[in-house]
Amino acid sequence: MSKRVLVLLVVLLVAAMALAACGGSQATPAPSGGEEQSTSGTTEEQASTEEACKVVFGAAVSLTGKYAKEGEYVKNGYELYVEEINKQDGIPVGDKKCMVELKIYDDESNADRSAQLVEKLITEDHVTFLLGPYGSGNTFATTAIAEKYKVPMVEANGAATKIFNRGFKYSFAVLSPAPNYLRGIIDMALDKDPNLKTVAIVIENGAFALEVAQGAKDYAEEKGLEVVYFDKYAKAAKDVSSLITAMKSKNPDIVLGAGHLQDTILVMKQSKDLGLSPKVFGFSVGPTSPEFRKALGKDADYVVGAAQWTPELKYKSDDIFGTPQHFTELYKAKYGEIPPYQAAESAAALIAYQKAIEAAGSLDKDKVRDALAALDYDSFYGKLKFNEQGMNVYKPMAVMQNYTDGGLYTVWPKEAAVKEFLYPFKPWDER
Amino acid sequence: MESLQFTQGIVNAILLSGTLALVAIGFSIVWGILNIINLAHGAFLMVGAYITYWLFTLYGIDPFLSLPISMAIMFVVGYLVQRYLINMVIRAPLLVTFLLTFALEIVIINLATFFWKGDLRSVTPDYAGLGFSLGNVQVPYVRLAAFFISLILTGLLHVFMTYTKTGNAIRATGMDIDAARLQGVRIPQTYALTYALGTALAAGAGTLISISFPIDPTMGGAYTLRAFVICVLGGLGSIPGVMMGSVVFAFIEVFSGIWFPSLKDAIALLVLVLVLIVRPSGIAGKAFYH
Numbered sequence: 183m184s185k186r187v188l189v190l191l192v193v194l195l196v197a198a199m200a201l202a203a204c205g206g207s208q209a210t211p212a213p214s215g216g217e218e219q220s221t222s223g224t225t226e227e228q229a230s231t232e233e234a235c236k237v238v239f240g241a242a243v244s245l246t247g248k249y250a251k252e253g254e255y256v257k258n259g260y261e262l263y264v265e266e267i268n269k270q271d272g273i274p275v276g277d278k279k280c281m282v283e284l285k286i287y288d289d290e291s292n293a294d295r296s297a298q299l300v301e302k303l304i305t306e307d308h309v310t311f312l313l314g315p316y317g318s319g320n321t322f323a324t325t326a327i328a329e330k331y332k333v334p335m336v337e338a339n340g341a342a343t344k345i346f347n348r349g350f351k352y353s354f355a356v357l358s359p360a361p362n363y364l365r366g367i368i369d370m371a372l373d374k375d376p377n378l379k380t381v382a383i384v385i386e387n388g389a390f391a392l393e394v395a396q397g398a399k400d401y402a403e404e405k406g407l408e409v410v411y412f413d414k415y416a417k418a419a420k421d422v423s424s425l426i427t428a429m430k431s432k433n434p435d436i437v438l439g440a441g442h443l444q445d446t447i448l449v450m451k452q453s454k455d456l457g458l459s460p461k462v463f464g465f466s467v468g469p470t471s472p473e474f475r476k477a478l479g480k481d482a483d484y485v486v487g488a489a490q491w492t493p494e495l496k497y498k499s500d501d502i503f504g505t506p507q508h509f510t511e512l513y514k515a516k517y518g519e520i521p522p523y524q525a526a527e528s529a530a531a532l533i534a535y536q537k538a539i540e541a542a543g544s545l546d547k548d549k550v551r552d553a554l555a556a557l558d559y560d561s562f563y564g565k566l567k568f569n570e571q572g573m574n575v576y577k578p579m580a581v582m583q584n585y586t587d588g589g590l591y592t593v594w595p596k597e598a599a600v601k602e603f604l605y606p607f608k609p610w611d612e613r
Numbered sequence: 614m615e616s617l618q619f620t621q622g623i624v625n626a627i628l629l630s631g632t633l634a635l636v637a638i639g640f641s642i643v644w645g646i647l648n649i650i651n652l653a654h655g656a657f658l659m660v661g662a663y664i665t666y667w668l669f670t671l672y673g674i675d676p677f678l679s680l681p682i683s684m685a686i687m688f689v690v691g692y693l694v695q696r697y698l699i700n701m702v703i704r705a706p707l708l709v710t711f712l713l714t715f716a717l718e719i720v721i722i723n724l725a726t727f728f729w730k731g732d733l734r735s736v737t738p739d740y741a742g743l744g745f746s747l748g749n750v751q752v753p754y755v756r757l758a759a760f761f762i763s764l765i766l767t768g769l770l771h772v773f774m775t776y777t778k779t780g781n782a783i784r785a786t787g788m789d790i791d792a793a794r795l796q797g798v799r800i801p802q803t804y805a806l807t808y809a810l811g812t813a814l815a816a817g818a819g820t821l822i823s824i825s826f827p828i829d830p831t832m833g834g835a836y837t838l839r840a841f842v843i844c845v846l847g848g849l850g851s852i853p854g855v856m857m858g859s860v861v862f863a864f865i866e867v868f869s870g871i872w873f874p875s876l877k878d879a880i881a882l883l884v885l886v887l888v889l890i891v892r893p894s895g896i897a898g899k900a901f902y903h
Binding site for chain 1: 618621622625726730731732733735737741742744746751753756826827828831832835870872874875
């Protein structure tokens with residue numbers, strides 16, 4: 183085969199792979215007349231409020247693909263709220279009550295697809311308000327669409343600050359921002375053993391994880407720890423053994439992972455394969471979901487994870503859930519497992535809407551936006567209050583640990599802890 | 614402790630090279646004999662991995678025991694695909710078969726995504742993650758077993774191609790199709806058999822990969838690309854060439870992963886480009902299979 187043909191084939195092959203990788207994700211079309219459709223949608227909505235009042239929340243959530251499991255928790259959280267509020271005949275708007283409906287599409291864990299679907303929710307389905315997707319990447323894409331059509335979006339699962347650095351007026355996040363995620367774990371570890379010296383950080387190459395990692399690195403250095411490893415793996419990585427090997431050679435006291443559930447499971451599996459046993463294993467996302475225990479079994483023991491919320495926190499509220507414990511009971515009755523924080527924060531996004539709608543006394547998109555901006559409410563999930571950028575910087579993060587008895591308990595902050603932090607991580611070869 | 618990184622890297626690379634060789638050999642015989650760059654190779658690998666996953670999840674069949682099952686199923690599939698699809702355009706220019714297999718890949722991946730969803734899945738037998746240590750270096754049992762099985766399958770293929778009449782017919786077809794026909798080799802059957810062998814090897818590799826790594830419908834593309842690079846590195850000439858290409862590629866991949874994790878794929882492809890410029894026939898290659 184001649185050299186020229188081979189080179190041509192290589193170019194074709196690489197192009198083909200690139201095409202296949204983006205399969206199904208077409209560029210977001212900007213429908214002509216989209217603005218008009220949206221306006222007519224609003225009038226329709228207002229007209230229908232006068233007959234049978236209903237408020238429709240729309241969201242594109244990952245039900246398949248990389249974030250399928252997290253997306254399922256988000257959907258569960260949204261649905262649980264809707265079920266509960268409709269038992270009370272819906273949300274009070276002025277002097278009447280409006281039943282709540284949900285419209286959810288599957289974005290296949292793909293940001294372009296997510297943006298496309300949100301556009302469809304606005305222009306074709308004419309939803310009243312928007313809820314967020316799962317993950318910072320998808321949230322980054324969809325908030326831009328919400329802003330374009332001036333429809334409020336309260337999101338609960340996009341923690342990257344870069345979502346909020348664009349001066350948007352219609353995006354709000356109920357969860358604590360990404361750079362704060364791993365700080366609780368660092369505090370807790372140093373509180374337990376002030377002699378810890380070194381940290382290794384592995385990072386998923388994505389918006390959220392990069393901010394988590396940078397936040398953790400800055401904080402660790404501030405606390406006098408030495409960061410001996412700090413490197414990224416590709417977003418769709420299926421093999422991180424090279425990074426594990428490199429980390430192991432640095433013999434770190436603490437290993438922190440910035441990423442999502444699937445990567446966290448992968449890092450743990452390959453750490454066992456390669457015998458990486460630091461004194462503390464902590465992750466931004468993963469160890470707090472029931473799926474983590476299911477995938478790893480006994481190997482999940484000792485691993486700690488950052489949590490936006492835990493069932494054991496001691497918040498009290500007059501919202502429909504009241505306390506984290508009551509939310510947990512309701513969730514368990516419906517889905518048969520302890521609620522992961524993704525479900526709680528997703529339900530909290532709807533609480534934020536409800537309180538804003540009640541304050542505005544209307545379903546008007548701009549009035550509700552203003553009410554959201556002014557919101558200051560203590561929910562079962564913690565404080566719901568947004569800074570000028572739309573971020574909730576007022577709520578602390580907690581830490582949960584997978585215990586050797588198979589349970590998952592809050593171990594930090596101390597005042598909410600139900601069990602003591604198990605330390606150190608038991609090395610693989612001693613198990 | 615840097616030396617640990619180095620020795621563990623060497624062990625990882627050797628173990629990886631076994632699996633990669635198995636992936637690349639199936640790709641190589643199809644390319645060498647049929648002159649088809651089989652872009653659907655990775656998709657067949659993915660289906661093999663899913664067969665193992667479902668047999669394990671639904672019926673509790675040990676993933677290593679499912680190896681012959683997934684290979685047999687995909688052997689039949691490969692035979693039919695070649696005989697009744699690719700054979701229709703086998704005389705067409707290389708680009709046509711190239712596009713046909715590309716289309717086939719997309720169809721298979723989309724069907725898999727439709728029926729099995731895009732979730733990452735793992736085959737998790739009780740012994741997953743167990744291993745032994747040589748000093749500080751960890752050797753996982755599963756990967757070691759996958760390595761030896763790959764070597765055995767490769768060896769069997771070599772014996773088949775060298776010492777059996779059918780194997781010789783396949784090689785003869787690759788060397789000189791007209792002479793082979795004159796000797797009484799039935800070309801369509803030989804082609805279908807070769808393609809079926811390639812597909813079965815892909816499925817076998819998929820089975821072994823599914824035991825160590827999470828799988829999803831799009832997993833195959835990365836392996837097709839690696840198989841391509843390995844074939845170019847090793848040349849299309851021989852099974853030893855492919856083995857050598859696999860070892861070289863595995864070392865490049867593992868060590869670029871240790872030193873520059875975020876540039877891992879870029880470095881691997883850069884090597885491909887360099888080889889094409891400096892030595893387009895590969896490190897040890899010739900233009901046909903023998």
